[in-house]
Amino acid sequence: MLFDPFDFIIVGAGLSGGVVARELAETGKKVLIIERRNHIAGNMFDYHDERGFLVQKYGPHTFHTKDESLYEYMKKYGEWEPYKLKCGASWGGKYSPTPFNFQTIDTFYPEKEAKILKSELLSEFPNREFVTVVELLEAKSSNVRNYASFLFKEDYAPYTSKQWGVSPETIDVSILKRVPVRLSYKEGYFDDPYEVMPKDSFTTFFENLLNHPNIEVRLGTDALELLTLGTDRFLFDGKEIKQHVVYTGALDTLFEYCYGELPYRSLKFEWFYEDIESKQPVAVLAYPQEKGFTRVTEYKKLPYQNIRGTVYAVEYPLAASYKNKLEPYYPVLTAESRALYEEYSKLFAKFKNVSKCGRLADFRYYNMDQTLANALSLVKRLKDTL
Numbered sequence: 397m398l399f400d401p402f403d404f405i406i407v408g409a410g411l412s413g414g415v416v417a418r419e420l421a422e423t424g425k426k427v428l429i430i431e432r433r434n435h436i437a438g439n440m441f442d443y444h445d446e447r448g449f450l451v452q453k454y455g456p457h458t459f460h461t462k463d464e465s466l467y468e469y470m471k472k473y474g475e476w477e478p479y480k481l482k483c484g485a486s487w488g489g490k491y492s493p494t495p496f497n498f499q500t501i502d503t504f505y506p507e508k509e510a511k512i513l514k515s516e517l518l519s520e521f522p523n524r525e526f527v528t529v530v531e532l533l534e535a536k537s538s539n540v541r542n543y544a545s546f547l548f549k550e551d552y553a554p555y556t557s558k559q560w561g562v563s564p565e566t567i568d569v570s571i572l573k574r575v576p577v578r579l580s581y582k583e584g585y586f587d588d589p590y591e592v593m594p595k596d597s598f599t600t601f602f603e604n605l606l607n608h609p610n611i612e613v614r615l616g617t618d619a620l621e622l623l624t625l626g627t628d629r630f631l632f633d634g635k636e637i638k639q640h641v642v643y644t645g646a647l648d649t650l651f652e653y654c655y656g657e658l659p660y661r662s663l664k665f666e667w668f669y670e671d672i673e674s675k676q677p678v679a680v681l682a683y684p685q686e687k688g689f690t691r692v693t694e695y696k697k698l699p700y701q702n703i704r705g706t707v708y709a710v711e712y713p714l715a716a717s718y719k720n721k722l723e724p725y726y727p728v729l730t731a732e733s734r735a736l737y738e739e740y741s742k743l744f745a746k747f748k749n750v751s752k753c754g755r756l757a758d759f760r761y762y763n764m765d766q767t768l769a770n771a772l773s774l775v776k777r778l779k780d781t782l
């Protein structure tokens with residue numbers, strides 16, 4: 397039978413599935429990965445387009461972490477180069493770096509007011525590189541509070557409303573609890589000690605990760621067309637399989653939406669090439685007030701590529717839909733959706749020969765370092781039972 401040579405079946409060739417597969421293969425286990433898409437690397441998939449630009453099919457990714465051991469893990473399967481992601485926002489014909497910093501104030505305020513505002517910020521929040529917008533909204537100084545309201549009204553509210561498909565009036569400032577504003581002229585999106593891009597590509601990293609005699613990858617195959625669910629086990633051809641399954645897909649799909657669809661936002665990209673040196677000042681530029689789209693990623697700058705012209709993708713958020721083949725990207729986390737996920741999770745827990753792992757199966761937004769850490773901790777649990 398198809399699965400006989402294997403000890404484990406992994407559904408999904410993204411970072412979660414790839415790492416679990418490699419770690420199990422290293423212990424001598426034979427692993428089959430089944431991937432629905434026609435490529436490995438999940439949402440981290442990148443490729444060279446017809447002009448030679450390295451572009452990322454599912455949106456801009458950089459690897460960043462505070463955890464040295466996770467970076468060391470990534471280094472085992474790829475070469476990496478330091479890369480500081482720079483982002484910005486543009487509205488009313490003006491540009492500011494994001495997270496907003498003192499340059500934002502200089503750009504949007506007259507000189508005298510800008511000077512007062514910067515000095516009030518520094519005296520109210522001494523020795524702080526970052527504050528949150530919510531802190532600014534609760535500041536003693538009315539100038540500081542007005543600055544926060546300005547950012548909220550012009551940028552965060554309209555951007556968030558497009559991102560999540562809700563009206564700007566319904567956006568509560570509490571969602572900005574963790575959104576940082578810089579109290580200096582410093583730029584850069586993350587302050588993690590390890591922030592890198594692959595020297596070759598993310599896909600090359602995956603090729604190395606999966607290059608092991610104990611791993612076989614089957615692309616373009618929906619695992620759920622091969623495997624079915626019995627009462628408490630996965631079945632193939634109506635018979636129980638002896639292999640353990642690691643499932644990195646979505647739980648609602650697995651259970652045929654028996655409780656309803658888990659809500660996700662999806663993204664559509666429109667791709668452009670222009671014969672110009674540069675499209676925008678930074679790799680990722682947000683347009684909070686433009687209709688429909690949220691941001692533009694210029695891949696020539698992610699990482700910098702010395703090729704004639706430039707290529708960029710305009711990003712349109714919209715509701716995910718299995719029917720319309722709109723991939724799930726960002727889980728819409730509400731009390732209701734969490735409760736729905738819990739129902740699926742309880743159902744999943746009844747199954748004996750399967751574990752779940754990854755951003756889809758956990759219905760969480762994970763950065764790559766969190767995805768990696770979760771995959772490694774699942775491997776540890778699986779190894780304990782071997």
Ligand code: FAD
Binds near residue numbers: 413439440457755765
């Ligand atoms: P995925 O990459 O989604 O892999 C799951 C795989 O399972 C998919 O390939 C899917 O096709 C397959 N699959 C599902 N169901 C089935 C089935 N039934 N049969 C067969 N195959 C199946 N993180 C960062 O650290 N830095 C960033 O800059 C960053 N940018 C991001 C930008 C965007 C737009 C998005 C959406 C995410 C970003 N992330 C970033 C997060 C990062 O993409 C994830 O952490 C990581 O890709 C998750 O890996 P995964 O394996 O869990 O999921």
